Amino acid sequence: FAEQVLGGKRVVVSAGPTYEDIDPVRFIGNRSSGRMGFAVAGAAARAGAQVTLVAGPVSLATPFGIARRVDVRSAAQMHAAVTEAAQGADIYIGSAAVGDYRPNSTAEHKLKKHDGADLTLQLAENPDILASLSAIEPHPFLVGFAAETQNVEKYARDKLQRKGLDMIAANQVGEGLGFETADNAITLYWADGSLELPRTDKAALARQLIECIASRYKAVRG
Ligand code: PMT
Numbered sequence: 493f494a495e496q497v498l499g500g501k502r503v504v505v506s507a508g509p510t511y512e513d514i515d516p517v518r519f520i521g522n523r524s525s526g527r528m529g530f531a532v533a534g535a536a537a538r539a540g541a542q543v544t545l546v547a548g549p550v551s552l553a554t555p556f557g558i559a560r561r562v563d564v565r566s567a568a569q570m571h572a573a574v575t576e577a578a579q580g581a582d583i584y585i586g587s588a589a590v591g592d593y594r595p596n597s598t599a600e601h602k603l604k605k606h607d608g609a610d611l612t613l614q615l616a617e618n619p620d621i622l623a624s625l626s627a628i629e630p631h632p633f634l635v636g637f638a639a640e641t642q643n644v645e646k647y648a649r650d651k652l653q654r655k656g657l658d659m660i661a662a663n664q665v666g667e668g669l670g671f672e673t674a675d676n677a678i679t680l681y682w683a684d685g686s687l688e689l690p691r692t693d694k695a696a697l698a699r700q701l702i703e704c705i706a707s708r709y710k711a712v713r714g
Contacts (some may be wrong), residue, residue, distance in 0.1 A: 493699070496540030497706035502581040503541040504632070505533040506574055506588035506621070508548030510567040514613065515599035522589045523561040526550030528637075529587030531698035533558055536585070539702050544577040546570060558642060567591045567618040574621050576660055583709060584632040585663075586622050589639060589671070594618055626656030633709050638662040639670055648681050658682060659708055680704055 507529020511519040526547060533545040534555030543559045548570060554561050562573045567590045578584050593615035603611070625631050634657045638648040641664070648662035659682045663670045669677055669691065677691040678701065689700050 493539045493703075498536055498583075499540035501541045501583060502544075503533075503536045503583045503585065504544045504546065504574060504577045504581045505529055505536060505585045506546045506548075506559055506570060506590075507533065508552075509589050510591040510618075511565050512550050512567065512591050512594035513565075514595050515601065515603045516605045516666070517602055520591060520593070520595070521549075521570060522591065523626040524548070524550075524589035525672045526552050527596060527672075528676055528694050529585075530555055532585055532587050532701060534695070535698035535702040536583075538699075539706065542584075544581075544589070546573045546577060552676065567594060567621075570678075571619050571621050571624070575624070578625055578632055581618070581632045582675075583635065583705065584622075584634045585705070587637050588621075590621060591618055597692075622655045624659060633658050633705075633713055635705055636660045639665045641665055644679070645681070645686075647713040648679070650680055652683075659705065673690060682708060 508526030509522045511521045513519045513689050530552050533543050537543045537557030542559045545558050546562045549565055558692040564570045565571050596614040596616050622636050636657045638651050638660050640647045642665050648660050652660045661678045661680050663676055663678050674693055675691055676694050676697050678689045680687045
């Protein structure tokens with residue numbers, strides 16, 4: 493960065509998947525590798541921010557310059573860690589793919605098969621981390637991600653409004669983009685604008701994303 497566009501700011505970034513345990517050996521998860529969120533956290537640190545990175549279960553090294561990393565497993569743990577880290581923070585960037593549901597209960601012992609009978613799992617909805625942050629005043633400038641396979645702009649703008657966000661970074665997943673991949677492409681939306689960031693590697697994309705977040709943050713929060 494030519495200038496430290498986030499100099500003196502406290503930024504919290506979430507990254508990676510969450511795992512919701514079914515029993516001691518099985519879980520419900522998703523395909524997030526954490527690469528996008530780790531790139532965003534690294535770019536924010538290079539832009540001068542004091543960064544807390546809340547990471548789901550991933551196998552990635554902590555990017556250079558990160559002030560604090562908190563490793564979590566479940567959506568409930570991520571919710572607690574983000575809520576704590578976001579106290580007094582200036583910006584929260586939710587890059588994590590948080591599980592929307594968890595098993596109603598986690599079995600103490602490994603579940604056994606029952607002669608061809610179907611197995612039904614009851615799922616309970618997880619709290620929405622972004623929506624719960626936006627309900628607290630004052631709260632950080634909130635940036636969400638939206639991973640969509642279709643109707644990207646419509647679903648992203650719905651989430652922007654419903655979750656009370658300042659900005660949302662929408663990515664179409666599939667075809668070598670989004671989850672697990674080295675590259676991504678993003679369109680950023682805010683109430684009265686948008687910016688397209690074409691396909692490139694996640695490190696380069698994260699730098700552009702941070703430039704845009706810093707400029708919107710300055711416009712809205714001064
Ligand atoms: O990790 P990679 O392999 O690099 O892949 C990157 C990515 C595709 C995971 C990332 O770019 C991305 O899009 N992350 C968000 C994925 C997602 O879960 O989107 P969503 O549409 O389900 O959620 C929307 C937003 O709400 C996200 O900011 C999410 O963090 C947040 N959320 C969701 C559920 C929940 N209970 N609490 C939340 O805060």
